[in-house]
Amino acid sequence: MQQLNTQHLRDYPKKPKQVYLFGTCIVDSFFPDTGMDAIELLEREGIEVIYPQGQSCCGQPAYNSGYKDEAKAVAMSQVKQFPLDIPVVVVSGSCGGMMRHHYLDLLGDDPEINNFCQRVFEFTEFLVHVLRLKPIDQGPKERVALHTSCAARREMGVHITGNKLISQLANVELVIHDYESECCGFGGTFAVKHADISAAMVADKSKHLVATDVVRYVSADHGCMMNINGALDYQKQSLRGEHIASYLLNRIKGNSSKGSL
Amino acid sequence: MKHIIEEESKYAASAKAFRANVTRDLGNEELRSNFRGAMDYLMDKRKGAFSSEEELEVLREQCKLIKQRCLAKLPHLLEQLEGNLEKNGIKVHWAETITEANEIIAQLIAQKKGKSVVKGKSMVSEETALNDYLEERNVECLESDMGEYIVQLAKEHPSHIIMPAIHQNKKQVAKLFADNIEGFEYSTDVDTLIQQGREVLRNKFCQADVGISGVNFAVAETGTLCLVENEGNGRMCTTIPDLHIAITGIEKVIEHLADVPPLLSLLTRSATGQAISTYFNMINSPRKPGEKDGPQEVHLVLLDNGRSQAFADEELRQTLQCIRCGACMNHCPVYTRIGGHAYGTVYPGPIGKMISPHMLGLEATTNLPTASTLCGACGEVCPVKIPIPKILLRLRQESVKPKSQQPEVMKGQGAGRNNVEALIWKVWAQVHKSPKFYALSMWGLTRFRFLMPKKLGGWTSVRTAPKPAAATLHERINAKQKKAKQEKQSQHGRG
């Protein structure tokens, strides 16, 4: 069979008893609620979540800046933190893509690395394909938009899993914004090195999201959201993005959720 | 014998000015809207050209493998191509540098006492800045592709490799024609504008003594030069004047004639959404005895200009798979915002970011590989599956690598290295690979979050600064686990 443009398609394991959570450095320092909500959601499904305290960052910032050796040192230290043969669930498609696809390139294709990469799952991917989660929506009727990060979309297929999870929420209408698949302009150090281009991109992304007239948008990546929410806040817009872990948990619990900034 | 003194490409200076170019063009609203409109149109066209996802993916895989095979055999195919072209009566010339290529062409024209050249679209001749070179030697060079003609009238360069004048709208073209063409009455009617261009250019085709064209595919097996075009100017340039000179990069050679149909099909569909271009022109020889038209002489100039440098590295070699469809720029959110001229290079957009460093060196192009979010839209549509984001990453590595590190992969290696930045990443790595240092730094970040500056360079020019949390996820989980343990113990104690 020809290999189609779906590198995210893979064989999924049965529902495990335990998983690791990789929190990502952004969630750790800026948005810990997301990590707590992801854990609660997984625990509600009867899964024990192990959070190795030695974890830090996937290494992507250095990797994307061309500092391969530095990225390699950090990436290797992360692999060591997740020794058990259980899934590593990552609450970011971008970091997930790094750990699943780029580690092989960075650390070499040896059995330990390969085994680690095979165990990496992006959060929504894990919910849909491994847990086969069917969320029971207890929240009020509302419309939301979904922004999928580019790495999540092209490396992990999150535009499909994220969409599937939101679409299963009975009281939620998913609104597709214009240029939905276009990048928000974050790109890590790109936003600093080429701040003006990044600014032009996030101006458009926030404009298209605001135009949907939803009260919140959902995303599986805090990188993009830090960018888009920061722009929305600067523009004094009321719209905010919320991580899909928190959003789902709140819908299931019937809480009205809030955007994260 | 006099040696050729290599001139630095004029594009080195404009590429160095990338940051200033971006500022200039981001602020130009008309330009921004011209590009957004054009990219929307081209993306839409491409989307409509592939009815089946499966066909697209099978073709992309096939075409990738075709180009990889042809590259794997490149030196041998070049020799085979040369042999077959010469057998067919087409003379072959080789040039390592742009000045060599220009000088060869200038002398071929001089030998024929040529004074007036009509040019079909050729990005390689833009790469060598051939027009400037010939005009300095009193040879008139007229671009005959409508877009190129407009760009030449405006004294600009193409802003897109397929649609050179995409940065101009019809009002701007109308004004340009009114200002430059005698007797043209201002009109924004596109048919009128094109008919005006037709009139001027057909006169030139009739009078010119030299035609210069590019090449889309050079078939080694048969010695065939293939040209893809819609307007007919390519056919004019290669049929009407007495002398035809084609110029192309060494990577354009393909092995078999049978390799053409899949490549052609993906090229036109990826570029403009056409099933095929209006004309597909296959040139095999000069005019033969008894034939009534066609050039008496046909020459091919094969140009290296950095391509063999890319070829020498297995990963970077993939850059040479490119068939110049322009789909990567059409789908690039950065290109859409800044337009083609801001890059300052002949080839803009993602493909330009990959190949310009080989042509101009990393010193002139340091800013290009970093000017990408690595969103991957380009790689997703590339008809020959060049892993564009990965190659950009690789170029970033070459750019910040110490100059002394061997082997030297590229001209200008280490040009983007900055000692302060390098040190920051070193410290960053030390912190992030050590759980103890990491915990300490996170503790500091969250505890002293009130010290977080409100202004963070370019970030806060359009965004508010993010605020660190009061406690890290590490700490919250620790606390949660402690609490759970205590509860368990106290329950145990009570029970």
Next chain:
Amino acid sequence: MTNTKADIKAVSNTARGNILAKLKAEVNGADYDKLPKEIPYDYPEFSREENLAQFISELEKNHAQVIKTTKDNMAEVISEQLAALNITKLLYGDNDAHREIINALNSKIESQVYDFSIDNNKEMLFNECPAALSSSRCSIAATGSIVLWPDENEPRSLSLVPPVHFVIVDANKLHADFASLITAQQWQDKLPTNVVLISGPSKTADIQQTLAYGAHGPKALIVLLINI
């Protein structure tokens, strides 16, 4: 610029040696048998009718005019079309079939055979030949393309310079796609000076993505489809 010119033959020879040496150093010892297998897309087979319909529809999408006719009616069709376009002169390639058509044309139409060298006749060709008639070798259904195989009797500029191009296409010589055509006719063994695939009148979208026809070549492509 100096008066002494570099010897371009020597420049080219040196460049050739350097380029090939660099490239060969990289592929030295490569085993070409180990290259991965290339698998083409397996296109479904179409009936003659389906291919014909596809051929016509693609050409019409590209603004060509397709007229289904017969060998005997062609002269009449051409006469009518020329009259409608207000054209009274037709340039044609020299062969028996064309001569027969030319003889049967409306007597008001002046005909001219392309039996001259282009060298001293460019002005005339560009300015005094409003329409041309050519034959074709075969055609391609998938893309609506007509294959011209110019020779001494049907020069390349016959189908390029006159603003209206009539081309005779034999429905019995229709191939499904370009790939199968090349294979069926083993093109790699023998190619003429020039082959051109034509899929419509000359066009451009270079000004604000607006399609305009008649950029440089024919403004009208009139396909006379016979033996349907």
